[in-house]
Amino acid sequence: MYGEGELNARLMLVALSPGQNEDREGKMFIGPSGKILDELLQSAGIERNSLYMTNLIKCVLPKNRKPKQDEIEACSPVLDEEINMLLPDIIVPLGYYATRYILTKYAADPPLAHTDFQAVYGKLIYSNDQKTFPLPHPASLIYNPSYKQETMKKYHKLEILFRDCKWATMCPMKWYFEKGRLQRKWIELYCKGDWESCIRYQKEASGTYHQDWMLPDGSLDESLI
Ligand code: SF4
Known part of the structure; x- marks a missing residue:
């Protein structure tokens, strides 16, 4: 399943994989994590249709299991193609696997341990001419609702990244x-x-x-x- 949204978007969100509903309907984020994403975007003042959204893995992962390395290798060329075609100013990988893939692709030294990824969420990274802004996946709030305020704060930055500084032309x-x-x-x-x-x-x-x-x-x- 390819992504959807604004083809000239400044921001490209990269999630892990479609769920059963998304895969059947051919749409991004229509399940429970979609509702959470909408809430996070709304709190940041961002319209869903002003973004392009896609996945690292292009098919459903059975029982929402973790992706295998060969599945990442099989699907990532399609994601690479989407990035090459749309040339987003900022790639926003959501969660561990998408963040690890994007940071590795742009040689931005991803952390080695799963738990260390918390440190890169909400941080703008510039490496090999590409800006990346990793964020926690919205689904993480289904399992850890107590992180909601902290996650909302990180998503708020999307509103800032959505446009240049107002003094950019005269600074x-x-x-x-x-x-x-x-x-x-x-x-x-x-x-x-x-x-x-x-x-x-x-x-x-x-x-x-x-x-x-x-x-x-x-x-x-x-x-x-
Ligand atoms: S350096 Fe100038 S243009 Fe750039 S962010 Fe700061 S104030 Fe804005």
């Missing part, structure tokens, strides 16, 4: 980048990414002085003077 960082004096990662991770976390942005918003050569993470780069 000195853009000028430094165009002159070849600033690495692209700063633009991708902040100006076209998580601008809410940019220290320059926060200082502008609160009317606090900052040097022109302050980087988005708040460090000073005097080579920019």
Whole structure:
């Protein structure tokens, strides 16, 4: 089963596999985890149809069992093809298997242990010219409803990632980048990414002085003077 949604979407969600209902209807997220996803997206102010959604494994996994390595190898070329065709600005893998596959594909050093993946959820990563924003799979809330507030906070970031920083066209960082004096990662991770976390942005918003050569993470780069 291929994905569905907006073909020019900035964000591509990658889940694990279709469930029985999804596979029968040929639609993404129509079961209980779909309801949770809708709630999480709604709380982030994101319309489902403004995204493209797809799966790593293209068929139902019997009794929702874990995917085998040969199944991942058999299905992932289809996902790769979707990514190559749609060229999403940010790939949002949901849960362990999708995150491990996408981070490995872009050589972004995925954690080795299953439990260590909690550390990458909700963190924007830029590697090999691709931005990735891993999130917990909505189905995880079916088994662990106590994580709801924490998960909602991570999904809230989608609203930030959905558009560039409002100062992206006039910020000195853009000028430094165009002159070849600033690495692209700063633009991708902040100006076209998580601008809410940019220290320059926060200082502008609160009317606090900052040097022109302050980087988005708040460090000073005097080579920019
Ligand atoms: S450096 Fe910060 S304030 Fe400037 S455009 Fe980028 S995110 Fe916005």
